[in-house]
Amino acid sequence: MSRITRREFGKVVGAGGASAIAISGLPAFAIAQRxxxxxxxxxxxxxxxxxxxxxxxxxxxxxxxxxxxxxxxxxxxxxxxxxxxxxxxxxxxxxxxxxxxxxxxxxxxxxxxxxxxxxxxxxxxxxxxxxxxxxxxxIDIKYDSVPGYSREAAALFPHAYNTDRAQKQLLKRQLEAMPDGGVVLMVMPNNPFRCPPGPYERACMIAHYLKTRKPRSKLVILDPKKAFSKQPVFTEAFDKYYKDIIELNLSTEIDDFTVVRLDGKAREAETKAGRKVRFDVANIIPQQRAxxxxxxxxxxxxxxxxxxxxxxxxxxxxxxxxxxxxxxxxxxxxxxxxxxxxxxxxxxxxxxxxxxxxxxxARYHNTCWSLLAPDDAVKIGATYAPKDGKLDPSGSFVSQKGEDAGLRKQNYAESIGWYANIIADMFPATPSRVSKG
Ligand SMILES: Cc1cc2nc3c(=O)[nH]c(=O)nc-3n(C[C@H](O)[C@H](O)[C@H](O)COP(=O)(O)OP(=O)(O)OC[C@H]3O[C@@H](n4cnc5c(N)ncnc54)[C@H](O)[C@@H]3O)c2cc1C
Incomplete structure (x- = not known):
């Protein structure tokens, strides 16, 4: 039997079903019947x-x-x-x-x-x-990457970092229930993790909530890393909008803010550097894996x-x-x-x-927007092409400090449009009926 090309095979399949044809990795008879x-x-x-x-x-x-x-x-x-x-x-x-x-x-x-x-x-x-x-x-969450944290502990101290709806709701409700003047703790993950700017956008959003509803409260961030995605624009926003609320502890050669002990009963976290933080609400974002x-x-x-x-x-x-x-x-x-x-x-x-x-x-694209405060969004992105077995980035861009409010507002509008578009791409509208007459 002569071997048919993939294009010819497509015509047969497209015309209404598989035939006795060879395709990559499958002998002809393997798909002949189905x-x-x-x-x-x-x-x-x-x-x-x-x-x-x-x-x-x-x-x-x-x-x-x-x-x-x-x-x-x-x-x-x-x-x-x-x-x-x-x-x-x-x-x-x-x-x-x-x-x-x-x-x-x-x-x-x-x-x-x-x-x-x-x-x-x-x-x-x-x-x-x-x-x-x-x-x-x-992702799956590596609960034991934070000593004292566990799947059970996540029911008290949410990670809110996957598609589990209840986790998001739990974090929100805990913030709502916390008295003004309370302390929120965020424990950040080490690289690599889902959505590199995600935890820092979350810090902005928690701080925005506290600023507008519970202004005497604090958000303490313990971060095992020395640097993070879009750091200049995030730290600018921490200063500009949330100066009296956010306390960012990034690790250095001397001070390592990796959490080594989480005590749920005492509501206390301790870092390698010996810093102890008492908290009312904790958002723990552990390491992750496939x-x-x-x-x-x-x-x-x-x-x-x-x-x-x-x-x-x-x-x-x-x-x-x-x-x-x-x-x-x-x-x-x-x-x-x-x-x-x-x-x-x-x-x-x-x-x-x-x-x-x-x-x-193949050519791949990425843009990640992050909301710093209402109508103030920043972005980072690039295009990637396969090269020498890797993905080679080009056309990289990232928001800069001091950009004008109009540009930031436009970024936010773009991000809203992106959300609608990706959802429509994942869950496309029902095809309209083709009339037969
Ligand atoms: C706080 C936060 C903010 C983010 N913001 C952005 C953003 O602004 N822009 C952006 O681009 N990305 C953002 N991300 C990242 C984005 O959510 C993920 O990168 C993206 O969802 C990954 O897609 P995925 O298909 O790999 O996994 P998911 O979208 O998580 O989908 C995985 C699906 O697999 C299902 N599943 C898993 N295992 C099984 C199994 N064994 N059997 C059956 N089903 C299974 C799960 O139920 C889930 O529905 C954010 C993430 C977080 C946590």
């Missing part, structure tokens, strides 16, 4: 976007999205909820729209991957077979998953992609913008492999 199957684990910024883009361009590929929660509560923009600028409900997004695009959405937890048999197993005991598997499970399912699939090395820069396929497991926060994307920060951009390259690669579509050289 439609190619793509299984995606994680319906967040990365996974939902992959589902949308594979379905959009190859209606005859079978797309299954396995997502643990029935509602996605976005981490991005959750700081604005903490600051009282946005509602918790505005972060909620359901999966009906993806179902309307004939994506099979299964609300279950993926518990194991058999990379040889090419199946994913879920908590309910169902097995899903795949031709290509996409993992975008985001979501457990990526580890179980064999994709992780240490905490994160190495990938091939040109398509985010796993370096360790064949026919599996890992994108978003779980991946090691070199200099590309762990952000929703990054995950959404990576998702399009993943979808394109899958479409090239399974539907014979054209493959273009």
């Amino acid at each position: 439609t190619p199957k793509v299984v995606i684990v994680g319906g967040g910024a990365g996974g939902a976007t992959v589902a949308h883009y594979v379905r959009k361009d190859a209606p005859n590929i079978d797309v299954t999205l396995i997502e643990a929660n029935s509602t996605y509560s976005s981490s991005f923009f959750s700081n604005l909820y903490i600051g009282g600028i946005r509602s918790l409900e505005s972060l909620d997004h359901g999966y009906a729209r993806l179902r309307n695009h004939r994506i099979k959405v299964v609300h279950d937890r993926a518990t194991d991957v058999d990379a040889v048999g090419k199946t994913v197993r879920t908590l309910s005991g169902t097995n899903f077979s795949y031709d290509r598997l996409v993992l975008s499970p985001g 979501g457990e399912i990526a580890v179980r699939a064999g994709c992780a090395e240490k905490d994160w998953c190495p990938i091939n820069a040109e398509n985010f396929s796993s370096k360790n497991v064949k026919d599996v992609y890992v994108l978003g926060d779980a991946s090691i994307a070199a200099e590309m920060p762990k952000s929703a913008f990054s995950a959404n951009s990576q998702a399009k390259a993943v979808a394109e690669d899958i479409l090239a492999e399974l539907a014979g579509k054209e493959r273009f050289p």
